[in-house]
Amino acid sequence: MPLLYVTDLAYPARGRRYCDEDIFLTSRLREHFALALCHPADARALMPGFDAVIVRNSGPVLHYQEEYDAFRAAALAAGTAVYNPLTGRADMAGKQYLLDLTAAGYPVIPTVDDPARLGELPQVPEYVVKPKQGADSIGLTFTATPDGPAGEVLIQPRIDFAYEVSFYFVDDTFQYALHAPDPARRWELRPYEPTGEDLAFARSFVEWNTLSHGIQRVDACRAPSGELLLVELEDLNPYLSLDLVPAGVRDAFVTSLAGSLRSFLG
Incomplete structure (x- = not known):
């Protein structure tokens, strides 16, 4: 089953190297799927030749909004399988979710x-x-x-938080967590061992999003009073910082991702 893997290998992300992460992921996913890489601006034109599309480190959509909107509309019209599925309620659909979660009383800024x-x-x-x-x-x-x-x-x-922490999920399964001890250095991340309370916090947003399959990153900050508050729920193309986790964790993530893709694609 051939997959079209959407990535912007040249995107100049601050403190991150999108290309390295996607080179690693595609090298490992080739063990399970036939795949080809393309730039997000080319996804609409190329996707008819593939059974499914996986959107990964494609950069902020606002840089190619017209092309993304056309891709999304065409994929929905054709019934093309897109991973993450296009039913996400968080960043995939814009920032309205921050207002919705605030109104619903969730622990969000x-x-x-x-x-x-x-x-x-x-x-x-x-x-x-x-x-x-x-x-x-x-x-x-x-x-x-x-x-x-x-x-x-x-x-x-503006909250004077102690640190930021990110929780990474495949489907509804927690994979690992990373935190930035220095609030001024968002992408200088270190492994983080979450408590049960931390995981319950992160899982509540994954459950709220109701995606049956996909990769999600729950970004939070530790408020001065000690509780976690949601900063962002990334369900479109979350960067994974896989280079910062131990090899065993990376291997487990790839296994989970491959299994999720197989389940999603039937």
């Missing part, structure tokens, strides 16, 4: 999308403001007086 609703957030010296359609910290600013068009920006309190 409180978020509004209208400066007129600032009173619904904790009062803090500074706020984070970013485009609602943004990604990868593009357009992010810090200000004491948030503004912007209602419905087009996200506004959150």
Whole structure:
């Protein structure tokens, strides 16, 4: 069963090397599937020649929004199998989920999308403001007086968190966790041993997303009061930092991914 593996090997990610991760993953997935690599802008044109498409380190969609929208529409119209499935409710569908989770009372950094609703957030010296359609910290600013068009920006309190931590899942199975001990160095990650409470936190968002198959990364921060708060639920093309985990963990991840793909593709 031939797979089309979508990646931008040349994307200049800060603190990460997308190309190394995808070279590793494709070298291992070739043991299980026939596959070819393509740039995300070429995915729509090439996918009819493949049984399925796996989207990996393809970079922020906003850099090729028109091509991505066309790919998504064509895949849905043709019934093409896309992994992760296109039913994701988190970053795959934009940032509305941060507002939905805030309204539902989940442990997430409180978020509004209208400066007129600032009173619904904790009062803090500074706020984070970013485009609602943004990604990868593009357009992010810090200000004491948030503004912007209602419905087009996200506004959150700036939290003096202790560290960030990411939990990585294949389907609903936890794989590993990594954390950034220095808040100023987001991608200088080290292995993290989660507690049962940590895993319950991360799993609650994977369950909320209801994806039957796929790779998800739950990004959180440790608030000053000690609890974890969701920063982002990445379900489109999460970078995995596989180079930072032990070889045995990498092998287990590849085995889980191959098994998930086989199950998804039937």
